[in-house]
Amino acid sequence: MAPEKPPRKPPVETAVPPVPGAPAVALPTGVAPSVGLQLPWYKRLWEGTIPLRASRVGMVGFAIVAFWTLVAILGPVLARYDPGDQVVAPIPKGATILDLPGGAFPSTKPYREDNPDTPEDETILGYVLTNSGPTSTAWFGTDDRGRDVYSRLVIGARQVMVIAPLSILIGAVIGILLGLAAGYYGGWIDEILMRILDAIIAFPIIVVLLLIVSSIGASRVTVIAAIAVASIPGVARLARSLTLDLRTRDYVSAARLRGENAMYIMVREIFPNASGPIIIDLTLRVGYAVFAIATLGFLGLGLPPPTPDWGSMVAEGRNFVTTNAWAALFPATAIATLVVGLNLMADGIRQESARYR
Amino acid sequence: MSRFILRRLGTLGITLVLVSLMVFLIVEVASPVSVCRRNLGQFATDEQVTLCEQRLGLDRPLPVRYAEFLKNAVTLDFGVSTLTDEPVLDSVIPRLGKTLMLAGIAFIVIMPLAVVLGILSALKEGRLMDRVIAISTLTATSIPEIATGIFLLVVFVGWLGWLPGATVIPQGDSLLQHPSFFVLPVLTLTLIEVGYVARITRASMIDVLDSQYIRTAYLKGLSYWKIVMRHALRNALLAPIAVIMLHVNWLIGGIVVTEVIFGYPGLGRFILGAALNRDVFGLEAATMILVLVAVGTQLIADVVYTFLNPRIRFG
Numbered sequence: 001m002a003p004e005k006p007p008r009k010p011p012v013e014t015a016v017p018p019v020p021g022a023p024a025v026a027l028p029t030g031v032a033p034s035v036g037l038q039l040p041w042y043k044r045l046w047e048g049t050i051p052l053r054a055s056r057v058g059m060v061g062f063a064i065v066a067f068w069t070l071v072a073i074l075g076p077v078l079a080r081y082d083p084g085d086q087v088v089a090p091i092p093k094g095a096t097i098l099d100l101p102g103g104a105f106p107s108t109k110p111y112r113e114d115n116p117d118t119p120e121d122e123t124i125l126g127y128v129l130t131n132s133g134p135t136s137t138a139w140f141g142t143d144d145r146g147r148d149v150y151s152r153l154v155i156g157a158r159q160v161m162v163i164a165p166l167s168i169l170i171g172a173v174i175g176i177l178l179g180l181a182a183g184y185y186g187g188w189i190d191e192i193l194m195r196i197l198d199a200i201i202a203f204p205i206i207v208v209l210l211l212i213v214s215s216i217g218a219s220r221v222t223v224i225a226a227i228a229v230a231s232i233p234g235v236a237r238l239a240r241s242l243t244l245d246l247r248t249r250d251y252v253s254a255a256r257l258r259g260e261n262a263m264y265i266m267v268r269e270i271f272p273n274a275s276g277p278i279i280i281d282l283t284l285r286v287g288y289a290v291f292a293i294a295t296l297g298f299l300g301l302g303l304p305p306p307t308p309d310w311g312s313m314v315a316e317g318r319n320f321v322t323t324n325a326w327a328a329l330f331p332a333t334a335i336a337t338l339v340v341g342l343n344l345m346a347d348g349i350r351q352e353s354a355r356y357r
Numbered sequence: 358m359s360r361f362i363l364r365r366l367g368t369l370g371i372t373l374v375l376v377s378l379m380v381f382l383i384v385e386v387a388s389p390v391s392v393c394r395r396n397l398g399q400f401a402t403d404e405q406v407t408l409c410e411q412r413l414g415l416d417r418p419l420p421v422r423y424a425e426f427l428k429n430a431v432t433l434d435f436g437v438s439t440l441t442d443e444p445v446l447d448s449v450i451p452r453l454g455k456t457l458m459l460a461g462i463a464f465i466v467i468m469p470l471a472v473v474l475g476i477l478s479a480l481k482e483g484r485l486m487d488r489v490i491a492i493s494t495l496t497a498t499s500i501p502e503i504a505t506g507i508f509l510l511v512v513f514v515g516w517l518g519w520l521p522g523a524t525v526i527p528q529g530d531s532l533l534q535h536p537s538f539f540v541l542p543v544l545t546l547t548l549i550e551v552g553y554v555a556r557i558t559r560a561s562m563i564d565v566l567d568s569q570y571i572r573t574a575y576l577k578g579l580s581y582w583k584i585v586m587r588h589a590l591r592n593a594l595l596a597p598i599a600v601i602m603l604h605v606n607w608l609i610g611g612i613v614v615t616e617v618i619f620g621y622p623g624l625g626r627f628i629l630g631a632a633l634n635r636d637v638f639g640l641e642a643a644t645m646i647l648v649l650v651a652v653g654t655q656l657i658a659d660v661v662y663t664f665l666n667p668r669i670r671f672g
Binding site: 206 | 372379511514515618647
C-alpha cells in the first residue's frame with residue numbers, strides 16, 4: 001500500500017525555540033504543567049477524541065455509527081414483531097383465497113388476536129403477507145416467508161454491532177502480541193512469524209473466511225474466529241514495524257537496565273507509545289469486519305437461520321428482486337450505511353491525526 | 358536485479374508451501390465432522406463411510422496425505438471432484454478463464470476512469486472538486502459489493518428491467534455473445550475499485566507536482582498542460598499501476614462476491630459451491646489457483662515497479 005500523503009497544511013507553529021532558563025513550551029493558562037498522566041480518565045478520553053471531533057467527515061461517520069449503536073441497544077423495544085414471526089393480515093370480508101395478492105397463503109393463525117380492531121365475537125381469517133412492499137402493517141415490507149423486514153433489521157443490528165468489534169478486538173490482542181514479539185526479539189522468531197503471516201496475507205481475505213467458516217461449520221463462534229484470524233496479519237505487521245522503531249529508544253534501554261523482563265517492556269513501555277497508529281488501524285478494521293459478516297451471511301455462511309442476519313436477508317431478498325425489491329433493498333442499505341459510517345469515522349480520525357503528528 | 362528477483366522467488370516458495378499446508382489443514386483436518394460423513398449424511402452406515410474414505414484415500418496418515426497433496430499441487434493435479442466425479446481441474450480452468458475475462462474488462466474500465474479522477478483531484482487539490490471526488494469515491498469504495506450489487510440489481514433489473522438479473526447463457530453460446538451480462542458485474546467492480554486507484558493516483562500526482570523537476574519545467578516557461586501531460590503524468594502513473602496489481606487480493610475478493618450476486622459462472626461461484634457442498638478437492642484446487650494468480654500478479658507488479666523505477670533498481 002502506498003502511504004497516503006498527509007494534507008499539505010502549514011505546520012502548526014509550535015513554541016519559540018527554547019531559550020535557556022525559560023520554560024521550554026508555553027502552556028495554555030489553566031493547565032498545570034506536566035499533567036498529561038494525572039488528568040482524570042474521562043478528561044483523557046475526551047482529549048483522545050480530538051482528532052475525531054476536529055474532522056467534519058469523521059463526525060458524520062460518527063453520527064451514523066451512533067445511530068446504529070442506538071438501534072442495536074434498543075432493538076427489542078423498536079421491533080414490532082418477533083423476527084421469526086409471520087406478518088398476518090386480515091382477509092377482507094367475502095374474499096376468497098384467489099383474491100389474495102400473489103404469493104400470499106392463508107395463515108394458520110387468525111388475524112392478530114390482540115388487535116383491537118378485531119371484534120371479540122368474530123374471528124377474522126388471516127393470510128400471511130409475503131413479499132409485500134412497505135405498508136402500515138409492515139413498515140419496510142415483508143420477505144418471501146412473510147416475516148417483517150423492519151423487525152428483522154432492527155434485531156439483526158445487535159448481531160453485527162456485537163460481533164464486529166468483538167472479533168476485531170480478539171484479532172487485535174493476538175496480532176499486537178505477535179507483532180510486539182516479532183519486532184522486539186527479531187531474529188528467527190521474527191522470521192518464522194512473518195513467513196506464517198505472509199502466507200495468510202497471500203489469500204484473498206474472502207477466501208480465508210470462506211474456507212474457515214465452511215470447514216468448521218457456520219456459527220457465531222466460527223464467524224468471530226474467522227474474522228479475528230483474517231485481521232491478525234495486518235495488525236501484527238503494523239505492531240512489528242512500530243516496535244522495530246521504538247525498541248531503540250532510550251526508555252527501552254533504561255527499562256532493560258532496570259532489569260524489567262521482556263513482557264513488561266513490550267506491554268508497558270513499547271505498546272503505549274505504539275497505540276496511536278494501532279487504534280486508527282483498528283477503527284478501519286471494524287468497518288471491514290461488518291463488511292465480512294454481511295458478506296459471509298450473503299454467501300450462506302453467516303449466523304445460522306433463526307438469527308436475523310443482514311447478509312442472509314439480502315441474499316433471500318435478492319432472489320425476489322423483480323417481484324419485491326424492498327426486502328433486499330432495506331438490509332443492503334443498512335449494511336452500506338453502517339460500513340460507510342465506520343469508514344468515514346476512521347478516515348476522519350486518520351487524516352486529523354496525520355495533521356497533528 | 359536478478360538477485361532481488363531470486364530472493365523474492367525464494368520467499369514466495371516458502372509462502373506457497375505454507376499456504377498449501379494451511380489449505381490442507383483447514384479443509385481436510387479442521388472440520389469436526391469427517392468429509393465422508395458430511396457428504397454421505399447422517400444415515401450412512403459406518404461401513405459406507407469407511408469405504409468412501411478408502412476410495413478418496415482419506416484413511417491414510419496425515420503426513421502422507423499432505424505430501425501427496427503437495428506433490429499433486431505442484432503438478433496442478435488436484436484429483437477427482439466428490440461432487441461431479443470429474444477431474445477437478447477440468448471444471449476449474451474454464452471458470453478461471455471466465456473470471457479473468459470479467460477481471461480484464463473491469464480493469465480496462467477502471468484504470469482510465471480512476472486515473473482521470475485522480476489527476477483532476479490532484480490538479481484541484483484542496484478545492485471543491487477535490488473534496489467532492491474524494492468523498493464520493495470513498496463512499497463508493499466503502500459500500501460492500503453485496504450492497505452495491507443489490508442497488509444496481511434493484512434499479513436496473515427490478516425497476517427499469519433493462520438488464521438480465523442472472524447470467525444464464527443459452528446452450529452453445531459463448532459468454533462474449535451476450536455483453537449485457539457483463540454490464541452489472543463490471544459496474545459493481547468499478548464502483549468498488551475506482552476510488553482506491555483514484556486515491557493512489559492523486560497522492561502520486563501531488564507528489565510529482567511537488568518535485569524539483571516540475572518546478573524546473575515551470576521556470577523553463579513550459580505551458581501548464583505540457584507540464585501536466587508530458588512531465589507529471591508519466592511519472593505519476595507508475596504508482597497506481599503497481600498498486601492495483603498489489604491490490605489484486607482485494608479485487609479477487611470483490612470478484613468472488615460479484616460473481617455470486619449476478620450468478621456469473623466463474624471461479625468465485627465455483628469456490629462457494631465447492632465450500633457449501635463439501636467438494637474437498639474442488640475447494641482445494643480453486644483456492645490454490647486463486648492464491649497462485651494473486652501471488653503471481655503481485656510478483657509481476659513488484660518486478661515491473663522495481664524495473665521501471667531507477668531509484669530502486671540501482672539503489
